[in-house]
Amino acid sequence: MSATAPTPDPVPGPLDRERAHLAASRAALRAMREDVEALDIRDVTANWVNAAVLERQIEDRVKALADLAHTPLFFGRLDYLPTTQEGGRFYIGRRHVHDAQGDPMVIDWRAPVSQPFYRASRRDPRDVRLRRRFGYTGGDLTAYEDEHLTDPAEAETVSRLLQQEIERPRVGPMRDIVATIQPEQDEIVRGGLSGTVCVQGGPGTGKTAVGLHRVAYLLYAHRERLARTGTLVIGPNRSFLRYIEQVLPALGELEVRQATVDDLVGGHVEVRGADDPAAAVVKGDARMAEVLRRAVRSHVTLPTEPVIVVRGSRRWRVPAYEVEEIVTELLARDIRYGAAREALPQRIAHAVLVRMEAAGEAPDDRVQDQVARNAAVKAAVKAIWPPVDPAKLVLRLLSDPAFLAEHADGVLDEDERKAVLWARPPRSVRSARWSPADAVLVDEAADLVARTPSLGHVVLDEAQDLSPMQYRAVGRRCSTGSATVLGDLAQGTTPWATRGWAEALAHLGKPDALVEELTAGFRVPREVIAYASRLLPHIAPGLAEVRSVRENPGSLEVRGVAAERRDAEVLGACAAFLREEGSVGLIAADPRVPALEEALRAAGVPFLSPGEETTPDVRLTLVPASLAKGLEYDHVILAEPATVAGGDPRGLSRLYVALTRAVSRLDVLHARPLPPELRAE
Template identity: 70%
Template structure:
């Protein structure tokens, strides 16, 4: 396809220069966006609301609207153009460019001029979809698709594809698309609106009611796809999701800091971000569990153990309840009270909802007797009876109040109580693993672990229903335990979910064996599973090398492929002085543009960091933003998941494997570390390589 880079060409007259005309349209679009923001800032909402509550809500909405209209100086407002064969109706939001058909500039947000005519169309609009989906075999009425190259927010080149004139069987090869994918990445993760591929676009535009699971090999863009799906859903269902809320759940704060700028760059500022640990932060986490203990605490059977623990105090009444009102005494026999309690137990509603219903049920039984005696009590009488001391005494004895923290504390510190609740569910050995080695006297002094906090969250939900959001994105999901899945699933019981992960990258002892099982724990057993196997970020030479590990770590998965054949992107070298080799290679990598990640086993970081410092090389920690002055990040292998760097220097693969409790987990950790590079990977080792890589 014809590509035009005029940076080195003499400047022709503006009317004869297509790129200059596009630059003029960009300048006009920027001016229009500035005017849109000024109009929003000038709005006076002082007298348009009836009360201060509505005024505060409207002011908040206006503030978010103004922020969303910010012009990002380092990015052009549009990255592509569509010329249709025929005119698109006015309802599509565009005016015809000429008699031949309509023209649309595709960008990150909608921009219109003073008369309301669109100058840039949001990439999420239906009319923009052919930019991602059209091909010579399926042109979708598109005559011309133009892609733009840019630098520093200015257009530098354009590339044209004449879809209706091209050979349908000829492969499409876009130099600008490749250049955008390979562009050096300094700073946090960028959006991919200019490079979304057809299979990714189909996932992004999946309906809001559909639960989706994306199994994606390294470099297939699953994280970006999940974030862009959120942006698309907020565009297509803004009113609904603004009311119910959206949430992105990541594996750790370093990962969330890396992705946090993607949605704001797309104009979406209201999406919350959290880790699972932050979602369930009901107790202060000060302790850690052994892998075997954490595995039992994360097992789905713990949900039933906790249910028994929460309901352990319920007792069927035996004594009668006598309610005195004036000169009359109303007696409800013990067997009838027991039937009421048993019915509430059998209905399996939340504990506190049943507890609130119990006095009303007893009061209703009293009112039936009143009516049988000729009285005509109303709702006020029933409420009064429900508050009667005799009724309250029955409720307190039969259905006592429960504190979720105290319940879990007792379960983990009281051997007899645990045995009672876990009978038939957990073995004696598993129960022994759950008991705290150093039990505290009270919950306040306990050394709660992250797995304990998940148990507390489950107990809280057994008492009162957890609030549900409209849509939740769960990234790096393969590392969650069944109980963690349940915790996330509670946040989207009435909404939808996008699950993102790669079974081959599971590195916890309780990592997901299959998506069907994981989705069942999440409460989304009917979710659609999509698989992304074509990589765009990781060069073929690197992904082929890493895929040598798949037979040992995930034999059921097909090896990923890559559209990028970057010959020479992989170097594997053995040396006797590993620290000197690492310092030298880091210095060489810094001579190139882009970010560098030096990944090593966690135990090696201090020694490597000291060597880098002695050589005068500054090293960042994961989550710290790279810049032109500081581009090298020292990454522990345990935190590498989800991160990307232009160049990766990987230290001592065998040490990464040996650091894990078993070889399979270690090889999975190594697989993750090997697939973080976008442009080049250098593997340095002094010890022998793992057998599959030798």
């Protein structure tokens, strides 16, 4: 019986080797997580407080080391020239992974050695011999694509995998773009912490993603500093924040707080009311800051009586004119009301100590503190510089015409004062129906009394819709830190929308901020952005049009329908899109939403509201036009554009927003004539 020669194992190909590295990297990440989970805090903590802190840190570390099954652990590879300092091969991914010996298997995308993955080109290879991009299906590595940056014979081509990743259908909340960051985006992402940057970006240019990735980068590069000072992402509404909330955790950052401007200022009063546009515009005007400053300082009364301090058998007298000099000097320094009020008793006590020393006594700091707490000094301070409650101050300004007229003299005209006064003054702070604009005024008054704590870095998204007073509220939160301001002047939809970034940045307190413009569109198809750009000359003259760089031009259909079949046509378009892959957004003017809700329910079509996209088995979202900003869907049906644009001075901007939410296809259905600005010449 003859022996059969064994069949040799096939030689593994490049894709097999990359899959093996992926499997080994996942195993290494699992080992890193197990090492953290195995830590015994009893051996390294002296008390229960330290133990609790360490236990929380361990929990956060375990979460940060989570291996998300459908998220690629690495998405690229860099092979440096052998003669360079790096001289090696690096896999680029969302987080650092090392083996048991501590050697890196995956490099964090934020590390300096990873930067050429985003910036290198044939004209400037940055010592990179080969850049490899990986394609995934779910969590499985299925393809790769190479660029030989130092090979003059290789022609420059557009990355097919990069285009596929950009155009990949999306369902659910916003995902990161770490694998597709472009050079102009990377420049902004990796900017220094000390400077404030403002990003003007049209629809689909990735400005929101750039802002979020910038936070992740800054936390990597300046983690200790930002751990002390804090970071914050500010969005326009809760729906938007729910839409973006998974981006930073996917990048391993779990501690970044997210809020709206209303959240920031809402701690002083309960917001239960709303302003008409005229009142909101005046309340949001930066001139209100001067009205409030005058109103706060009006509580200071110059003294007319001396301050007499009795200590034992001695009486020490500080004459009224000297107390007045102290008060006048504190007012001239223009420090915060509360800080000056705390300084006043110490200044009066110091005047008493000068007299004690002149009489031959030798008082020390303890004596000065005792004098500052003396009943006569405390009574004088209460009479001269009484405490101010910010909410009560604003309540009086908005309720008392004489008080408002006194402090708005030369600042607001009579019509503007009438616009902000309450028709029926409330009895108390608690019974008042405060509006969002009122809450911003209370926040400003609170800062005049006591300084608002500053964070290390703030990201402000959809900034074009903030009022000057809202900018001031955000600016207080980063007065000693920096900010990333994101917005598009063409998408301003509020009556007080920003007209120019220079003015907005001055209100923010960052007049020297660098303004960058993103004009390359990666998400909105060419046909769609070209159609929406017909509105630009009417809403933002001089603003550059977005230039779509997508290979797939997308699909646009503008269709007139009979009024009696309007809802049926909308339902038919939804049904057609739901037969295709990807998310579907049905956008309509806010007053039309209830009728469409009823029609969808009657037809048995399940749908979500904005911010609920975490439900993967329901792919249709019914979006009021007022909440469409910042959201994206593969397929969009825009119902009745004339209704979206009508009845609002900024309606065309709202229509521009609605038209630019589609990633693949846009259907515009209208029974009414299209707005003239949208019709072809």
